Amino acid sequence: xxxxxxxxxxxxxxGFFSNQLTYPEKLDFHPKSFESAFDEQHPGYAEIQQxxxxxxDISLDDIQEVYTRTFDFEKxxxxxxxxxxxxxxxxxxxxxxxxxxxxxxxxxxxxxxxLSDFLPLMLEFLYAAEWRGDSRAQESLxxxxxxxxxxxxxxxxxxxxxxxxxxxxxxxxxETLKSCVVEQEKVTNCD
Numbered sequence: 001x002x003x004x005x006x007x008x009x010x011x012x013x014x015g016f017f018s019n020q021l022t023y024p025e026k027l028d029f030h031p032k033s034f035e036s037a038f039d040e041q042h043p044g045y046a047e048i049q050q051x052x053x054x055x056x057d058i059s060l061d062d063i064q065e066v067y068t069r070t071f072d073f074e075k076x077x078x079x080x081x082x083x084x085x086x087x088x089x090x091x092x093x094x095x096x097x098x099x100x101x102x103x104x105x106x107x108x109x110x111x112x113x114x115l116s117d118f119l120p121l122m123l124e125f126l127y128a129a130e131w132r133g134d135s136r137a138q139e140s141l142x143x144x145x146x147x148x149x150x151x152x153x154x155x156x157x158x159x160x161x162x163x164x165x166x167x168x169x170x171x172x173x174x175e176t177l178k179s180c181v182v183e184q185e186k187v188t189n190c191d
Contacts (some may be wrong), residue, residue, distance in 0.1 A: 002145055005067075006180040007145075008131075010042070013044070013048075014123045014124075014126040014127040014176075015038075016036075017123045017169065017176075018119075019120075019175050021169070022132055025183070029056065043179035044171070044173065044174075047169075047172035048169065051166070063165075070162070075160045077164070079119040080119075080151075082096065082151065083117075084151070097116075099147065100116040106131055107129065108129055117147060118151070119151065120149065126141075137173065149174065152173060
């Protein structure tokens with residue numbers, strides 16, 4: 001189960017994560033984009049700070065090359081969250097359709113050229129969608145977070161093996177999401 005208030009308070013950081021996981025441009029590394037999304041109390045602060053430092057130690061051309069090599073040419077490091085987990089085409093297709101309907105339910109119009117399990121798109125949804133007060137939010141956002149957590153688990157391992165600078169970004173994302181998850185035991189005890 002997801003703590004929707006905690007998730008809402010971290011919306012700015014989901015926008016940052018989404019931006020950092022799209023093809024890198026110079027403005028993506030402006031200090032204001034970092035400062036507006038993170039403070040020292042943020043659950044992923046240490047990891048995101050390490051990512052930010054690593055990226056500022058290399059040129060934009062090198063960042064673009066690393067991005068392309070990492071996310072466009074490696075199956076293990078794909079940004080499509082169901083690609084490695086749901087290997088049966090029918091099962092994956094059903095999940096993609098479910099996510100698309102979910103986005104539309106909350107007012108996000110998907111780009112026609114993108115699949116609904118593309119991590120930057122999923123993070124943009126968490127950033128931009130207005131779910132407060134919607135009775136469908138708990139179930140819907142739990143699904144989105146679950147798909148991201150499942151997909152980033154293997155992604156994080158592969159990035160670690162490659163010693164990729166994106167390792168710290170994905171680890172920070174996972175720590176951010178983890179801070180919003182309410183363990184089932186705690187939910188049961190509150191009843």
